[in-house]
Amino acid sequence: MKWPLLDVPGTAALKDSRSPTPGHLSNKVPVVQHPHHVHPLTPLITYSNEHFSPGTPPSHLSPDILDPKTGIPRTPHPSELSPYYPLSPGAVGQIPHPLGWLVPQQSQHMYSIPPGGFRHPYPALAMNPSMSSLVSSRFSPHMVPHPPHSLHQTGIPHPAIVSPAIKQEPGGDNASNPTHGKSSVPAKKEEERKPHIKKPLNAFMLYMKEMRAKVVAECTLKESAAINQILGRRWHSLSREEQAKYYDLARKERQLHSQLYPGWSARDNYGKRKKRKRENKPDSAPESFSPQHKKQCMSYLPSEKMCDSPTSSHGSMLDSPATPSAALASPAAPAATHSEQAQPLSLTTKPEGRAHHPHFPLPGRASGSSSSASTPSPSSHPSISLHSQSAALLSRPIPFTSLPPSLLSPSSPFHQAALHSHHALLQTQPLSLVTKPVE
DNA sequence: TAGCCTTTGAAGAAT
DNA sequence: ATTCTTCAAAGGCTA
Numbered sequence: 001m002k003w004p005l006l007d008v009p010g011t012a013a014l015k016d017s018r019s020p021t022p023g024h025l026s027n028k029v030p031v032v033q034h035p036h037h038v039h040p041l042t043p044l045i046t047y048s049n050e051h052f053s054p055g056t057p058p059s060h061l062s063p064d065i066l067d068p069k070t071g072i073p074r075t076p077h078p079s080e081l082s083p084y085y086p087l088s089p090g091a092v093g094q095i096p097h098p099l100g101w102l103v104p105q106q107s108q109h110m111y112s113i114p115p116g117g118f119r120h121p122y123p124a125l126a127m128n129p130s131m132s133s134l135v136s137s138r139f140s141p142h143m144v145p146h147p148p149h150s151l152h153q154t155g156i157p158h159p160a161i162v163s164p165a166i167k168q169e170p171g172g173d174n175a176s177n178p179t180h181g182k183s184s185v186p187a188k189k190e191e192e193r194k195p196h197i198k199k200p201l202n203a204f205m206l207y208m209k210e211m212r213a214k215v216v217a218e219c220t221l222k223e224s225a226a227i228n229q230i231l232g233r234r235w236h237s238l239s240r241e242e243q244a245k246y247y248d249l250a251r252k253e254r255q256l257h258s259q260l261y262p263g264w265s266a267r268d269n270y271g272k273r274k275k276r277k278r279e280n281k282p283d284s285a286p287e288s289f290s291p292q293h294k295k296q297c298m299s300y301l302p303s304e305k306m307c308d309s310p311t312s313s314h315g316s317m318l319d320s321p322a323t324p325s326a327a328l329a330s331p332a333a334p335a336a337t338h339s340e341q342a343q344p345l346s347l348t349t350k351p352e353g354r355a356h357h358p359h360f361p362l363p364g365r366a367s368g369s370s371s372s373a374s375t376p377s378p379s380s381h382p383s384i385s386l387h388s389q390s391a392a393l394l395s396r397p398i399p400f401t402s403l404p405p406s407l408l409s410p411s412s413p414f415h416q417a418a419l420h421s422h423h424a425l426l427q428t429q430p431l432s433l434v435t436k437p438v439e
Numbered sequence: 440t441a442g443c444c445t446t447t448g449a450a451g452a453a454t
Numbered sequence: 455a456t457t458c459t460t461c462a463a464a465g466g467c468t469a
Contacts, residue, residue: 169450199449200462202449202462205446205448206463208464212463221466222464222465222466223465223466224445224463224464225466226466227465228464229445229447230446231445231446231447231448232445233446250449254449265450266449266461266462267451267452269461270451270452270461271460272461440464440469441469442457443466443468444466449461450460451458451461453456453457453463
């Protein structure tokens with residue numbers, strides 16, 4: 001099922017991402033509508049900080065680098081060495097932080113605006129008539145409008161595009177390329193010429209990108225694995241509204257991404273990375289962890305406990321956004337009856353594999369399925385499967401999208417019951433730790 | 440030095 | 455229809 005697209009004014013045209021119609025996009029994408037508005041995703045769609053590093057521009061941003069595809073020399077522009085929006089210096093000062101509501105404190109240093117201004121992260125989108133005012137005078141000639149289908153070959157430094165030279169697999173990616181071999185030389189060449197278009201970031205990734213620096217600063221930690229654990233917990237501690245913001249951003253980004261790369265599929269990136277080494281897991285029982293995994297988990301726990309102060313534990317996982325609209329329609333009352341400590345590291349209870357979060361059928365593909373609301377799959381989450389009673393209490397993640405707004409009201413019996421069940425579940429969560437072998 | 444770790448979510452593949 | 459797998463960010467760590 002798909003994320004139930006919001007009827008957010010201005011996004012309707014994006015709903016059909018496969019048939020981008022510049023004319024439609026014009027006045028329906030509020031994020032780029034106003035000439036002085038910065039794309040709300042600005043700091044989040046960087047995809048890679050490589051594109052930001054003013055001091056050490058990646059090779060593909062090097063001025064004297066020719067586009068591997070077109071051979072067109074990249075026009076060096078100061079703004080390319082740092083953030084995205086090619087706004088004039090005079091306009092920079094007018095830029096409200098696109099995520100001011102997200103990063104009230106750290107926005108200044110996290111997204112400092114360089115002298116060169118921003119570079120629009122989605123130049124192609126900027127090329128439609130309505131956006132032309134935004135970019136017409138800010139892009140160098142080679143960034144002049146191109147049909148979406150040719151974007152990959154223009155050398156436009158879209159943050160989602162990573163030069164093959166950077167992202168390329170060691171050894172020519174042969175190992176993971178099913179078409180490798182003598183007979184696939186053309187295919188290989190073709191593959192090499194293709195820029196690596198990264199996946200759009202999901203809500204949590206956006207959140208991580210946003211909050212990582214803060215957590216790092218707070219905890220003086222740098223290991224991403226540890227940071228991510230903390231962020232994962234904090235993510236769950238966010239209120240529905242707070243998460244909804246990120247879901248909304250992620251949705252918009254997906255829409256923009258699909259607008260820019262109509263032919264792109266997540267499958268395109270399959271095999272781009274080296275295969276993970278989790279193959280050694282199958283031989284172990286679900287509840288048995290490899291020593292390495294154990295060690296990793298345990299080693300990260302103390303750090304997290306020390307750092308992860310429940311500064312934002314007013315949310316509930318039940319309050320996670322089914323849809324932003326739902327969240328906004330009925331913002332969850334701060335159900336701060338549990339703290340993060342009350343949910344000790346459920347992440348460590350994940351034996352292996354990935355499972356969709358059972359608590360909330362977030363507006364993904366499952367939400368469109370009516371059966372998803374009636375056929376719970378608690379086993380999809382290890383911690384749930386370990387607590388059938390809790391799972392029964394929770395009885396099942398009913399898609400909020402399928403519920404009438406009245407039930408979504410914090411004061412509604414359903415809401416209260418759900419919270420009660422949720423809290424009951426949380427109280428059982430510590431048990432899940434027991435299931436984790438302690439060395 | 441390539442890949443792992445760790446998180447959640449999206450999307451595609453597989454069952 | 456459901457489950458599983460891969461990738462997205464990121465930086466220290468490890469083989």
